Amino acid sequence: MADPLMSLRDLRVEFDTRHGRVTALSGISLDVMPGETLGIVGESGCGKSITALAMMGLVPNPPGHVTGGQILFQGEDITRAKPRRLRRLRGREIAMIFQEPMTSLNPVFTVGDQIAEAILLHQDVSRAQAEKQVVDLLATVGIPEPARRAKAYPHELSGGMRQRVMIAMAISCRPKLLIADEPTTALDVTVQAQIFDLMRDIQREFGVAIVLITHDMGAIAEMTDRVAVMYAGRIIEQGTSDQILDNPLHPYTRGLIGCIPVLGREAGDAASLPPLAEIPGIVPPLHLLGDGCAFAERCALADDYCRAVRPPLEEKGHPVACHHAGQGVPA
Amino acid sequence: MAAPDPIVPQTGSKQPGAAPPPATPGRSNEASSPMREAWGQFLKNRPAVFGLALLAVIVGLVLYGHFIFDADPYDIVWMPLTPPGEEEGIWLGTDFLGRDMFTGLMKGGAPTLAVGLSAALITVVIGITMGSLAGFFGGWLDDLLMRLTEFFQVLPALLFAMVLVTLFSPSLWTIAFAIGIVSWPQTARLTRAEFLRIRELEYVTAARSIGAGNGRIIWRVILPNALPPLIVSATLTIGVAILFEAGLSFLGLGDPNTMSWGLMIGQNRNYLLDAWWPVTLPGLAIFLTVFAVSLVGDGLNDAFNPKLRSR
Amino acid sequence: MNDAPLMSVRGLTVDFPLGRGGLFGKPQMLRAVRGVDFDLAPGRTLGLVGESGSGKTTTAMAAIRLAPASGGQVMFDGADLMALTPGQMRQHRRHLQVIFQDPYSSLNPRDRVGAIVREPLDLMDVGDPAGRAVRVEELFTLVGLRRDQMALFPHQFSGGQRQRISIARALATNPRLIVCDEPVSALDVAIQAQILNLLRRLQGEFGLSYLFISHDLGVVQFICDDIAVMYLGEIVEMADRPTLFSRPRHPYTAVLLEAAPSLARRKSQGYRRQGIVKGDPPSPLNLPPGCAFASRCPQAQDRCRAEKPALRDTGAGKVACHFPL
Ligand SMILES: Nc1ncnc2c1ncn2[C@@H]1O[C@H](COP(=O)(O)OP(=O)(O)OP(=O)(O)O)[C@@H](O)[C@H]1O
Ligand SMILES: Nc1ncnc2c1ncn2[C@@H]1O[C@H](COP(=O)(O)OP(=O)(O)O)[C@@H](O)[C@H]1O
Ligand code: SF4
Ligand code: SF4
Ligand SMILES: [Mg+2]
Ligand SMILES: [Mg+2]
Numbered sequence: 001m002a003d004p005l006m007s008l009r010d011l012r013v014e015f016d017t018r019h020g021r022v023t024a025l026s027g028i029s030l031d032v033m034p035g036e037t038l039g040i041v042g043e044s045g046c047g048k049s050i051t052a053l054a055m056m057g058l059v060p061n062p063p064g065h066v067t068g069g070q071i072l073f074q075g076e077d078i079t080r081a082k083p084r085r086l087r088r089l090r091g092r093e094i095a096m097i098f099q100e101p102m103t104s105l106n107p108v109f110t111v112g113d114q115i116a117e118a119i120l121l122h123q124d125v126s127r128a129q130a131e132k133q134v135v136d137l138l139a140t141v142g143i144p145e146p147a148r149r150a151k152a153y154p155h156e157l158s159g160g161m162r163q164r165v166m167i168a169m170a171i172s173c174r175p176k177l178l179i180a181d182e183p184t185t186a187l188d189v190t191v192q193a194q195i196f197d198l199m200r201d202i203q204r205e206f207g208v209a210i211v212l213i214t215h216d217m218g219a220i221a222e223m224t225d226r227v228a229v230m231y232a233g234r235i236i237e238q239g240t241s242d243q244i245l246d247n248p249l250h251p252y253t254r255g256l257i258g259c260i261p262v263l264g265r266e267a268g269d270a271a272s273l274p275p276l277a278e279i280p281g282i283v284p285p286l287h288l289l290g291d292g293c294a295f296a297e298r299c300a301l302a303d304d305y306c307r308a309v310r311p312p313l314e315e316k317g318h319p320v321a322c323h324h325a326g327q328g329v330p331a
Numbered sequence: 332m333a334a335p336d337p338i339v340p341q342t343g344s345k346q347p348g349a350a351p352p353p354a355t356p357g358r359s360n361e362a363s364s365p366m367r368e369a370w371g372q373f374l375k376n377r378p379a380v381f382g383l384a385l386l387a388v389i390v391g392l393v394l395y396g397h398f399i400f401d402a403d404p405y406d407i408v409w410m411p412l413t414p415p416g417e418e419e420g421i422w423l424g425t426d427f428l429g430r431d432m433f434t435g436l437m438k439g440g441a442p443t444l445a446v447g448l449s450a451a452l453i454t455v456v457i458g459i460t461m462g463s464l465a466g467f468f469g470g471w472l473d474d475l476l477m478r479l480t481e482f483f484q485v486l487p488a489l490l491f492a493m494v495l496v497t498l499f500s501p502s503l504w505t506i507a508f509a510i511g512i513v514s515w516p517q518t519a520r521l522t523r524a525e526f527l528r529i530r531e532l533e534y535v536t537a538a539r540s541i542g543a544g545n546g547r548i549i550w551r552v553i554l555p556n557a558l559p560p561l562i563v564s565a566t567l568t569i570g571v572a573i574l575f576e577a578g579l580s581f582l583g584l585g586d587p588n589t590m591s592w593g594l595m596i597g598q599n600r601n602y603l604l605d606a607w608w609p610v611t612l613p614g615l616a617i618f619l620t621v622f623a624v625s626l627v628g629d630g631l632n633d634a635f636n637p638k639l640r641s642r
Numbered sequence: 643m644n645d646a647p648l649m650s651v652r653g654l655t656v657d658f659p660l661g662r663g664g665l666f667g668k669p670q671m672l673r674a675v676r677g678v679d680f681d682l683a684p685g686r687t688l689g690l691v692g693e694s695g696s697g698k699t700t701t702a703m704a705a706i707r708l709a710p711a712s713g714g715q716v717m718f719d720g721a722d723l724m725a726l727t728p729g730q731m732r733q734h735r736r737h738l739q740v741i742f743q744d745p746y747s748s749l750n751p752r753d754r755v756g757a758i759v760r761e762p763l764d765l766m767d768v769g770d771p772a773g774r775a776v777r778v779e780e781l782f783t784l785v786g787l788r789r790d791q792m793a794l795f796p797h798q799f800s801g802g803q804r805q806r807i808s809i810a811r812a813l814a815t816n817p818r819l820i821v822c823d824e825p826v827s828a829l830d831v832a833i834q835a836q837i838l839n840l841l842r843r844l845q846g847e848f849g850l851s852y853l854f855i856s857h858d859l860g861v862v863q864f865i866c867d868d869i870a871v872m873y874l875g876e877i878v879e880m881a882d883r884p885t886l887f888s889r890p891r892h893p894y895t896a897v898l899l900e901a902a903p904s905l906a907r908r909k910s911q912g913y914r915r916q917g918i919v920k921g922d923p924p925s926p927l928n929l930p931p932g933c934a935f936a937s938r939c940p941q942a943q944d945r946c947r948a949e950k951p952a953l954r955d956t957g958a959g960k961v962a963c964h965f966p967l
Contacts, residue, residue, distance in 0.1 A: 037909070043830040043831070043832055043833075044830050144921070158922045159694075160922060161922070188693040188694050188857060189857065189858070189859070189898065189901040189902055189903070190693060190897060190898065190901045190918070190919050191693075191922075192901065193900070193901040193915055193918045193919075194918055194919075194920075196915075197914075197915060197918060200914075215830060215831050216831070216903055217831075217903070217905060218902075218903020218904055218905060218907070219903060221903075221904070221905045221906070221907055221908050221909070222903075222904075222907040222908065222909055222913055222915075223909055224909060225909065225910070240910070241908070241909065241910060242908065242910050245905055245908075255832060256831060256832065257905070258835075259831055259832050259834070259835035260831050260834075260835070260860065260903075261835075261838065261858075261860040261861050261863060261864035262860050262902075262903060262904050262905050263859055263860050263863060263887070263899065263902045263903075263904050273863070273864050275839045275842065275843075276835040276838055276839055276864065277835065278832075278835050278836050278839060279832040279835070279836075280836070282800050282802065282803075282833065532747050533742045533743075533744055533747040533748035534747060534748050534749055534750045534751075536703070536708055536740070536742070536748075537740065537742060537748050537749070537750075537808075537811075538750070538761075539708055540706070540708055540735060540738075540739060540740040541735060541739070541761060541762035541765055541766075541811065541814075541815075542732040542733070542735035542736065542762065542765045542766055543761075543765055544728075544732065547765075552750055555750075555752045556750070556751065556752055635752075
């Protein structure tokens with residue numbers, strides 16, 4: 001197997017909050033292989049975004065601190081990298097696109113200027129060359145009339161176009177890793193389909209590895225090769241997308257899959273559909289996490305052992321962190 | 332990245348239709364009266380409590396001080412411009428006519444505060460009325476009221492107040508009225524902006540959807556949410572009004588028959604180079620009052636904001 | 643659908659003024675809803691689906707007079723809503739309630755949640771004060787909240803819990819119709835399932851009718867009996883759920899179905915989406931003369947660009963397309 005492009009090794013991130021110091025990521029380990037798409041799923045607050053920011057060396061500090069573990073990009077530990085080296089990596093080797101394309105673009109500059117800026121920052125080209133690249137990039141991401149659109153301001157574009165601009169900016173320096181934090185959550189399904197298509201094309205064309213953060217199991221199915229399921233700052237199940245979707249072992253993963261009303265054949269039946277599977281309650285706040293399994297409060301299989309002893313991530317067909325993995329009703 | 336802050340970890344029902352979850356510990360649900368809660372919150376705010384104490388001392392002194400030190404502030408007690416502490420019994424010195432500064436400060440306080448308060452009251456009442464009507468109803472009413480507001484805003488405030496005060500007698504009430512008339516446009520604009528913003532929020536539509544009428548929406552829904560900046564601006568207005576009164580007196584337009592801090596500053600201003608205290612002491616009194624009022628205003632604002640509570 | 647409709651909307655049109663055309667200029671108008679007709683049967687759920695900006699919210703809000711309509715008729719339970727005086731309309735609101743999309747902005751942050759749920763009862767003078775207090779407690783239990791949470795403020799609740807509060811408020815006056823404007827799209831998937839199950843259970847318990855707005859076809863399939871697909875302020879297809887999902891007739895409906903997430907489409911099996919729709923909808927200010935969907939429609943022909951298709955009966959539903967699938 002090839003060497004991983006990005007590896008997190010037992011990463012710990014803590015935050016100072018009004019409840020004292022809380023652990024947002026407690027020992028995350030995962031690998032991203034060159035050219036693959038890794039999905040990270042979980043409810044909000046599980047630590048998906050912090051994981052993504054950590055990969056960029058961008059954990060907000062204060063109030064955040066990386067208190068343990070390594071973040072290896074092509075073998076180089078970026079927790080130890082100098083700020084100058086980090087800036088070089090970001091944008092050039094690792095790029096990121098965000099959930100809200102409106103707030104991640106600067107409203108007072110044209111989108112062309114902003115992409116050109118990104119190019120000039122990392123490449124030794126003239127302004128004119130950069131501007132030409134901008135038009136090419138906008139064409140690559142499927143924006144009609146790219147030369148004219150380059151002169152548009154962010155508010156003059158629709159949400160889908162703005163996300164395309166963000167992607168154009170992200171791929172401007174041919175990064176090896178593209179991190180997409182819920183890139184389509186704010187978009188319509190039709191536009192989401194367009195953006196996913198674009199991301200697939202770009203992966204094929206440039207061979208970039210993608211980390212796709214989402215809470216949508218449908219997106220996982222159609223976009224990713226492998227998946228890590230996160231809960232309360234830990235990875236609780238990991239495997240290929242087919243393993244996770246067809247044979248989920250963790251009660252939380254099963255719940256996540258069972259609770260989405262995805263389109264199925266039943267839609268065509270006259271009888272009304274059975275109630276959705278429910279994961280009761282909400283993600284516990286980090287400062288109230290105890291010693292046992294963080295999911296115990298919401299888990300139908302929880303017993304005293306679960307509440308007392310935290311299940312480690314163990315190989316049970318694929319890695320899963322549950323004392324009763326695979327038991328109970330399958331999803 | 333502000334993840335929602337779910338404070339109440341709820342063990343939801345496992346089956347739809349099951350009994351509600353048992354009470355979870357971690358949050359007290361005491362249902363005391365809103366006033367009492369706000370007061371409790373206010374007491375936690377140290378600067379505000381300090382401001383309230385300072386204000387209480389000032390108000391106590393100017394209202395009840397004369398029971399202890401009764402004297403006529405117009406009496407000439409000693410040599411003009413006697414520095415503070417030089418003469419037994421004349422702790423704060425005398426002014427340019429030899430009147431006792433301490434008595435002046437005592438007696439001049441009440442009219443000063445009265446002018447400040449009533450001017451702020453006039454400002455707030457006119458400003459909030461105009462601003463909320465304009466912001467809430469919009470359309471031609473908004474146009475009309477905003478033109479009116481602009482008219483009053485471009486009036487040179489001091490000049491207008493001078494005209495009013497010269498036309499009518501320079502009594503404290505005229506002065507308060509003049510100050511109120513020239514300073515409401517700012518409050519009106521602020522109110523209007525807040526109303527325009529809040530009017531679009533979903534809870535206003537929600538209120539309408541359960542059958543609330545315009546009056547209720549203005550008073551019970553939008554205004555309470557618009558209050559924080561208005562409270563701050565009202566406390567500032569008290570300060571501005573006090574200073575404005577001082578300015579009018581400084582220009583010789585004060586009410587010469589009522590001792591006030593502004594009048595003291597105005598009458599003593601020509602001797603500033605010879606003696607600092609006849610001007611500085613009333614100035615300090617004004618400053619402390621404005622400072623105390625704004626601390627209290629801040630505290631009130633926080634106390635009535637439920638989001639800042641229970642932290 | 644053989645019952646007499648509870649709500650019947652005909653020719654509903656909504657215009658929004660766009661800024662002012664100078665001091666004396668005539669304000670330019672944006673027509674957000676363009677002649678919408680639908681019927682909503684008692685005890686059923688009508689879904690309004692469509693892309694962002696297609697006019698779903700505006701249609702629903704205008705139908706219950708929370709947005710000003712510039713034309714059309716709305717009959718609700720025998721009353722012509724558009725003809726009511728504001729006072730009469732307020733009385734009717736007891737039967738017509740709303741659950742909003744954003745659980746963070748739809749509750750007044752300065753009120754306790756107990757008071758929020760109680761407010762409609764006070765406004766509508768339902769029962770005596772003691773009875774109202776009991777009713778509020780009942781409602782809290784009904785939506786899965788605890789009574790001791792009544793004294794808290796909205797910000798002390800999570801998104802899902804706030805949506806439960808909105809639901810309790812909407813149920814307070816025993817309405818007949820509840821407009822649900824994307825009630826779950828701001829929520830996490832796991833919480834979404836809780837709220838959807840709750841809404842369905844309440845419908846069964848109280849015989850409620852829902853006008854349910856959503857852009858998520860999965861959610862629509864789960865909760866709706868009939869579905870109207872909107873595109874640029876018009877209904878382009880309307881049918882009951884089995885018909886619409888098993889045999890979409892309008893190309894836009896087909897595109898929406900194709901774009902909807904599904905677990906069956908696997909990257910590992912080399913899935914590639916077939917007909918994805920290109921581009922964005924045209925600006926509502928500058929609509930083409932023919933079919934509004936023509937610029938993005940894979941089936942478009944010359945006739946589509948010249949002549950506007952009317953909404954016609956197909957036997958199983960209605961569709962506005964010259965060349966239905
Ligand atoms: N207050 C308003 N003033 C002007 N235009 C408006 C206003 N409200 C809505 N519109 C316009 O009316 C059209 C329909 O809006 P509406 O909010 O009904 O869409 P929607 O289908 O509910 O979309 P979403 O899925 O984003 O909620 C849009 O073009 C929108 O820009
Ligand atoms: N700046 C911050 N300060 C304090 N806590 C934070 C901060 N950013 C994130 N967190 C906490 O870290 C946890 C993970 O957050 P995040 O990665 O954003 O979640 P997700 O992306 O899965 O929704 C959450 O509990 C969140 O409250
Ligand atoms: S360890 Fe126990 S509580 Fe945790 S997920 Fe597994 S069964 Fe549930
Ligand atoms: S009328 Fe023509 S353009 Fe419009 S949807 Fe039908 S086929 Fe497409
Ligand atoms: Mg996130
Ligand atoms: Mg809407």
